[in-house]
Amino acid sequence: MEVIFTIFVLIYCLLVVRFHYYWLQIPVFHPQPAKLSEQPLRASVIIPVRNEARHIVSLLQDLEKQRLNEQQLLPKRNWEVIVVDDASEDETATLVRNFASQTELTITLIPSDTATRNRSPKKQAIWQGIQSSQGDYIITTDGDCRVEPYWLLTWLQFLQQYRPALAAGGVTFHQEKTWFQRLQTIEFASLIGMSAASIQTQHPITCNGANLAFSRSAFRRVGGYQGHWHVPSGDDEFLLHAVFREYPKGVFFLKSPEAVVKTYAKRTVTSFIQQRKRWAGKWKMHREAQVVLLSLLVFIFHVGFLSGLIYFTLGVTLDYWLVGLLFLKVGVEWAFLKSVLRFLKKKENLINLLPLQLLYSAYFILIGLIASGGGYTWKNRKHHQHD
Structure with missing residues (x-):
């Protein structure tokens, strides 16, 4: 023994x-305020939402404040926001519609096709968002997330410099109020570190769709979510592996403090277990x-x-x-x-x-x-x- x-x-x-x-071998990337190329690439921020009335306005306000430098907001010509409502049963769609009517930010709200059967609702929402988008790159996040003022500038400069087929970013929890939530922060940090390190070794394991970017051409080439539509989750993880098989040198981790996305830890043990069951259940589906x-x-x-x-x-x-x-x-x-x-x-x-x-x-x-x-x-x- x-x-x-x-x-x-x-x-x-x-x-x-x-x-x-x-993890230590991954270079830290910092944005350079007020610097975009003469012909910067265009990005589409896609946010699949379902019952996010409590959080979606805060995220849209963060996006409205995206900056080029201390004096200027990020030019709107470089990006768009597409919110895909996955049959929300609360006021999510109304809140997004009202916010879009009062801002200069380009926000498109589209309903997800709930008639589609045998498909992951979240993958369906992202897929529809991509079909309606115009960006060279797709950046996904979730409706309950918060982003920093230089989040998008950092992504744009990183994508412009490295031209990855897919890149993952950091995600953490915030506003932890209980010991249980602080424990989740520790565990989640280990998952983010493992994810980043595995990408650096060119043997990727996982990533998080709350802070993910991929090129439109790479998404098309791998057939999008083909082969795992039947798995409810995994819009991030299975896409990571599909892209890596086609572009083994084209997958990166964006290690930048300015680009870390914040979300919320689970408040109850029941919701925590449901989340971890969903995550753990995907390993059997892997090739x-x-x-x-x-x-x-x-x-x-x-x-x-x-x-x-x-x-x-x-x-x-x-x-x-x-x-x-x-x-x-x-x-x-x-x-x-x-x-x-x-x-x-x-x-x-x-x-x-x-x-x-x-x-x-x-x-x-x-x-x-x-x-x-x-x-x-x-x-x-x-x-x-x-x-």
């Missing part, structure tokens, strides 16, 4: 160290061996790690060797997360890493088992994993 436990911990630590190394292998490896690690802790706890004696392994695990995670949280401007949340250590393995195993079958609720709709 001691040998197996040691092997599990060492493999896991090497994996975290590898992620940390490649990429590295995604399936990593998912299984991490799951096996947590099973072994939790079993080892229980075994040694029941054994009464606490060996220095076990304490050393635990310190090693915490140390490599601490170093990695400290770097990611500093980038996300969430370094103060690092103190919550220690209590998370005691809960995470049990939580990870539980979510993995729950996600292996059954369905989940998303945006007031029930979905099944085999949909």
